[in-house]
Amino acid sequence: MLTGLLVDLAVIVVLLAGIAQFRTPPGARRGNWTAALALAGALAVVLYRHRLQDVPLVVVVSALGVLIGAWVAVRVTMIQIPAMVAFQHGAGGVAAFLVAYVELTRSGREPLTAAAEIAALLGLIVGAGTFSGSLVASGKLANRLRQTPTVLPGHNAILVALAVVLGALGIWAAFLGAGISLCVVLTILIVGSAALGIVFAVRIGGADMPVLISFLNATAGLAAALCGVAIGNRLLIACGATVAASGSILTHVMCRGMNRGLASVFTGIKARPAAAPMAPSSIRPDPAADVAEAVSPAGDADPISRSVELLREARRVIVIPGYGMALADAQEEVVRLGERLVELGKEVKFAVHPVAGRMPGHMHVLLAEAEVDYGRLYELKDINHEFAETDIAIIVGACDVVNPAATERSDTPISGMPILKAHEARHVVVCNLDERPGYSGVANPLYGYAKTVLVWGDAQETIGRIRAGLS
Amino acid sequence: MTDVFLMLVVFGAVFALGYLLIRRVPQMLHTPLMSMTNAISAVTILGALLLFAVETTPVEKVLGALAIVTAIFNVAGGFVITDRMLAMFRRKDTPRVEFRQPQGLERAAARSGKDGT
The missing domain is CATH 3.40.50.1220 (TPP-binding domain)
Known part of the structure; x- marks a missing residue:
């Protein structure tokens, strides 16, 4: 237990050391690889502590992921970076809600504790919402979707209604035992969260995009941390927490840069009256x-x-x-x-x-x-x-x-x-x-x-x- | 219950430390920072791998594999893009004086390079 804790602590210290080097570009370059080292360490710790089944499958899909990731990373141009980063927030969301889903529905194991179950449900919702919201953001940034805000009739009412339905479904799911009905409810929960993410993201556009992309950075980290609570893995929690912190800071910096509150960007209240009819040149x-x-x-x-x-x-x-x-x-x-x-x-x-x-x-x-x-x-x-x-x-x-x-x-x-x-x-x-x-x-x-x-x-x-x- | 408490402490402490460190990151490095934290947030790869720590059903195999692919895509892609971006930042102590191609050609070359990617 104690050695486990110390090993985890060491990985976390290396991770923070990586982030601490983000002061100058050369330092940041070292910091980036320091953080990569921390992640590799976390991976090694998990592989050492647990014997995996299906090793060939895991190896093959991992190699596939590395290849795709590296291939895309080498080809992306700098003007495409915002769309790419938004897309990656989405990929993080997918991984989070899939892990949460499997943890919740798995029947072969001892049942989750109450805290783990709540965290998994929240991770599922936040992950799916981050996924769909990020895809919308990425589409807008890549100029595949209309970049101006899309406001539905009763936009805020739709958001609130969706959130209430998701909350109710989540509570229902928490009391369902493992079985086919739980799978169905969780699937509906994923679809509903994805819908919430879309409705949430379509209204934000143009110069407000930096706020949205920073916010999704924070939610992707939060989803990872929630997954960590669900499976009881401290390293996951710690890494997720740093990302959530980073996303929160950037969101704050962007809001301050525009002198707008987060609520006003996301709810459209105090919307810019002049902005709507204008075809904004920028x-x-x-x-x-x-x-x-x-x-x-x-x-x-x-x-x-x-x-x-x-x-x-x-x-x-x-x-x-x-x-x-x-x-x-x-x-x-x-x-x-x-x-x-x-x-x-x-x-x-x-x-x-x-x-x-x-x-x-x-x-x-x-x-x-x-x-x-x-x-x-x-x-x-x-x-x-x-x-x-x-x-x-x-x-x-x-x-x-x-x-x-x-x-x-x-x-x-x-x-x-x-x-x-x-x-x-x-x-x-x-x-x-x-x-x-x-x-x-x-x-x-x-x-x-x-x-x-x-x-x-x-x-x-x-x-x-x-x-x-x-x- | 102590476990839950410990987890909350880990989250709170690391969030606070991260917040203090990241608050001092200059604006110039915000894009690389976000790109790198993206790679970090793909630590869900740990969760995805742990799905395979016990016997899995076929459905769980498929979902787990998908989770691994998306997470590791982020890890690999995130760190590599961040490095590419940071490698472009250069300091020049003396102003560069060098022969440059005529403007039109230069722009055409830049364009074709960009289109090719």
Whole structure:
């Protein structure tokens, strides 16, 4: 018992040591493999303590899973990462509810304790809900489903009704003995939880996706921890707990980044009235192409040459990338522009808003892929005081996160949201697709400032031309 | 009952420790963090393996096998993707000056590379 506890403790310490190394990218790389080591250790402990039946089957399916996982992991592109991560939350959910189901229905063994049974039932519900919710999220992020929120009539009522039915079914299942009727009830419970996950996830879209994906991260961890309670395995509980903690923190960071409560994101209460009729520019996938063609080179030569002129004179430049940059696939151009400015002796920094991408930290990964020097990437709190001494803020595909209305007015859906203070810079260059507002639907007064140069069009092209003008 | 208590303590303690550690992770690493925790949450692989610690019926075999495949898909995929992402983060002490292809070609090359994956 005691050695068992110490071994488990050792694995947990290694796992936490892995997470503790997530401070710098090289450290995180070591941390990632440290955590993998902890997991391998946990696996070894379980295999040592228990003799498995059906070893050939276990080996074959494990090898299959490793192959598929590695194959997908090597091929996925960085722009697909949010969809991939959401899909993996779903896979975690599947594993959790399958384990819970088998534990609950298995007849050949001593009955589960009351606590184990409750945990298994909860694990089943949370796992199935995470599974379906994640598939919806993944579909939206991969642009296979409509990305805007889908609101059903009486959406909240449906959610509550489903939750009540699931609760009742769960209680019923808890009192049923093993047998065919239990299997049926549990199957209905799985289907019902999956339905709940879908109804829950379809309403969230666009700029709220980072909250959803972080939340599903937390529920996937919770499902794993519940499975751990069900089978009485401390390692499972501990690993699940770290994941739940991580998901909770990220959810909190994302909500704070938008100044919205979790409840308001998930229930749609205090819904953004302006958002519904608007076709939010930041989440439309590919209109970039047609609009870019409409802008004739001669027509906007002026803003571009004006930007070039300003950039030549500037000493300090801050670039603010938004999700529009990723949609235009302009990260390469943006990073090259930054490098060109550095060559010209300017001080260049990148300011990334917490909710700039479609998942926490997404923008950083996209810029890293474009080989940015990550020492130039700054968080909102570290750079906001520098805008006042900055010559030019270049905004690329961002709107809401630099909208001064968020701090100056109190009656907009984004009021109170922390913004990057681009408007404090001496000059502002806006390289957005068009003048339409961002996801919130709030018009950006920054566009009307005299010090602002507006460069509409496909950012890949406009940034490229500005860079060409500087060489 | 002591077992349940111990389990709750494990959950609470690790959650709290994890919370303190993860709160200090910089934003830059949030995506790799989530990707790695995904791999960790696939520890349900332990539960899936333990299903095979006793005699199983055919139905249990199928469900257990499915649970193993999905969980281990997450483990392998999660750690590998996280490593790929983190490998891309580079520090440059001096600005790069190198010959670059003409813009059009370069973009076409980047595009075809992306489409190929």
